[in-house]
Amino acid sequence: MTYQLDRETNITPAGRGRWRADVSPHWNIGENPNGGYVAALVLKSLLAEVPHPDPLSVTTHYLRPPRSGDANLEVEAVRAGRRTSNATGRLIQDERPRLLMLATFGDLSTAGDDRELTANPPPDLPPPNECVARASLEQGVHLPILDRVEAVVHPDIAQPGTLDEAEVRGWIRFGDGRPIDSLGLVLLADAFPPSVFTRFGRIGWVPTLELTVHVRRSPAPGWIKAHLVTTDLHNGLLIEDCRMWDENDRLVAQARQLALLNPAPA
């Protein structure tokens, strides 16, 4: 069986360091492909060129919104070491770069040092069946991605714009049961509603300028628990932090993004 994500991030070789892809409309937020989905697509091309299986650190800069359809990917595998490797990549449409990526890869299954620090307890969150479907929160915007990703949020945030905190807590997984691997975590780090939504209400599209995801552990099967919070908004630019745990409460990824809060309607 092929899962939706794998089919819809299929890439084909097009020469040295070059790949072709078809950006699917199935992961759209309104008219735009979701940023996490397009990052996963570009990441596939980097993974095809490095010797390590897992992204450890992935930084994506969003220059212009990508669109559905044909895209060219350009990859440079810059360094391959024993423990980690590094690569850069970009997505090009209409001869213009839309995304730039810089990533470090490794192998999460390598056993190693047993010194551990884990002062990142997961948030308080009722089980998924007592949470609220993300779909029920989004009147007016068509969200094809909700046929691909199942996301439920804490009942407290069902009314946008009513909380003092800019914070989202919820569960997430792929709709077709695809296991969540390191590539999947990079996508899911940008698949919740923006956390400023709970504080300011319907603020429209919050474009990501830059997203860095650190994958920390391979998740156990099942749902991913996520906590997204914005504690630093200034002059229309915000920092959103995202942490994700598996069902065993193990921290599996951390992410941070710089995003633009569009001007409030007059």
Added chain:
Amino acid sequence: MTYQLDRETNITPAGRGRWRADVSPHWNIGENPNGGYVAALVLKSLLAEVPHPDPLSVTTHYLRPPRSGDANLEVEAVRAGRRTSNATGRLIQDERPRLLMLATFGDLSTAGDDRELTANPPPDLPPPNECVARASLEQGVHLPILDRVEAVVHPDIAQPGTLDEAEVRGWIRFGDGRPIDSLGLVLLADAFPPSVFTRFGRIGWVPTLELTVHVRRSPAPGWIKAHLVTTDLHNGLLIEDCRMWDENDRLVAQARQLALLNPAPA
């Protein structure tokens, strides 16, 4: 007057998108140039090619340790928009890339939206003259950087390896009084001892694999207050978070790095 940092990050043009630099030994940690210093040097070449004055988001990947002496810098200014621009760069020595950089630029002096979130209070910290010089903590390793950067830390961390938390709190500024601008913040985000030092004691060099700095505000004149903490160490890889405030307790930068904890001595 020319400040030390500006003199020691001087770059000269060497063709389209190419610059030459001289990596100074004055910012070394032992035998290696400090990662923040080399990031600032590469950043200078990107700033020379983009229309905006301030780095907003700077990701640096450290592939191989740079060394003192001649270096080539290669820059690509990928996009110039009204509000932000994007560029990539790399530092090359002996024909091998040592650092890769991907950054977004803007203008911190632009006034804009007045919606604000600032749930990042600075840490408890006595005034600089009641803190302990970083120099007094580091027996045995030669730290030329301490002639360039003045760093003092909370008296509580004077004994490495004695705390449960992997945490450093301190003040920092340039030794020659150079005002701290957005470039300076990128350097200073990687100029304290690693926070795992307080938890595990003398653990040797903690090589940074990747560092992302978000510059949030232009600092007021004076010291920078910094808080560095590692809450996520697993399998020899750690995430360290750094936040910096100016003397008015305004959050001026956030940074996060992925670093390698070398194996414990047998």
